[in-house]
Amino acid sequence: MNWKSIKKNKYYQFFSNKYVLISLFFIVWILFLDANAWFTSHYEIDKQIAEKEQNAAFFRKGIKRDSARISQLSTQKGLEKxxxxxxxxxxxxEEVFIIEHPDSVKQKENE
Structure with missing residues (x-):
């Protein structure tokens, strides 16, 4: 192949067009290199969404636990306990005796 046949190639003509080159550069810049790049920003947003979903699951579990505790305290027997x-x-x-085991008693730090 010589240089004249390469210049007549339709792919060479298409990709050597200055508008195509500028467009390709712009697309690469937007997708990969910019501070607000499409792939980078979506990765960070997906990471934040996963974190928020974990927080939501944690708080749902806490709400469920607190609801069970509230239902226990809504009865007279549960409130008394x-x-x-x-x-x-x-x-x-009535007399109340408090029995503390030595391993459950908090020790003073200065002793």
Whole structure:
């Protein structure tokens, strides 16, 4: 092949057109090289969406757990149990003994 036959080739003529070259450069720039490149920005957005979905799942689990706790506290028996365990409340004419095991007692740091 000589140079004249290469210049007559339709692909060479198409890709040597200055408008085609500028368009190709622009497309490559937009897709890959720009700060807001199409592939880069979509990758970051997909990563953020996955993170938000994980947060949503975590909070849904927390809502489910809290709803179960609220349903327990809505009954008189559940509320009484919570008050006894958490706030050491007792009924009238009743004695409460608190038993602490040595491994469950918090030690002072200065001792």
């Amino acid at each position: 919570f008050a006894r365990e958490r706030y050491l409340m007792k009924k009238q004419n």
